[in-house]
């Protein structure tokens with residue numbers, strides 16, 4: 001395994017229990033935790049086989065199951081999968097979970113699905129988008145589709161430490177898939193912990209072109225003015241949707257893609 005991915009595996013393990021507890025708490029308040037954008041854009045998925053890539057502790061996977069899909073999921077960190085199975089057991093739901101590095105998963109996994117799904121803070125952990133897109137293609141049945149709901153790379157350029165002061169300072173280059181090393185991990189649904197992790201910046205064109213080059217047909221790409229978590233001093237404009245007071249409706253914070261095989 002790539003040494004950077006090995007480090008990420010150890011780092012993500014550190015957050016698994018916190019994520020499980022937080023998502024379990026959220027499910028005690030609400031039946032479905034998926035963003036309304038996702039629910040609208042996915043459409044009716046009842047009876048479809050679906051694989052969730054980079055599932056973390058299975059929170060979005062559980063919501064996808066509640067929309068009626070037969071769910072499978074894959075993640076790098078073994079502790080994430082232990083807690084994903086626990087979350088499914090807690091809510092008496094069935095799902096199939098695989099532990100794998102997504103950069104290698106497609107080499108051995110031969111099952112195919114109607115839908116391949118990825119959401120919120122996932123793809124920047126992957127160093128090679130061409131391999132990623134080829135894996136998605138391998139996992140899809142003919143006529144199936146890939147759906148991505150992800151943080152907009154425009155937003156990822158800015159220094160996160162300046163967000164609480166409502167300042168946008170460019171820190172990370174948009175172009176070139178530069179790798180960033182961080183001493184900590186966490187923040188969106190868990191306490192930040194000490195643990196070295198590596199993240200690769202991406203551009204919209206790199207993501208779209210990788211899917212096109214793998215042979216998928218882009219059905220749509222959409223951009224959204226809200227973020228899926230509070231990055232610091234943001235306001236919740238709708239449940240689960242966050243924006244900076246200063247720039248409401250003015251900047252892209254999430255994007256989505258649907259691509260078919």
Ligand SMILES: C[S@@+](CC[C@H](N)C(=O)[O-])C[C@H]1O[C@@H](n2cnc3c(N)ncnc32)[C@H](O)[C@@H]1O
Pocket residue numbers: 005008012053054055056057058059060061074075076077080100101102103119120121122125126
């Ligand atoms: C921010 S989380 C995604 C959260 C997700 N939206 C959910 O449903 O909770 C990113 C996930 O990517 C996983 N990951 C990182 N690198 C990976 C890799 N090379 N292969 C598979 N999973 C990976 C991490 O373990 C982590 O669970």
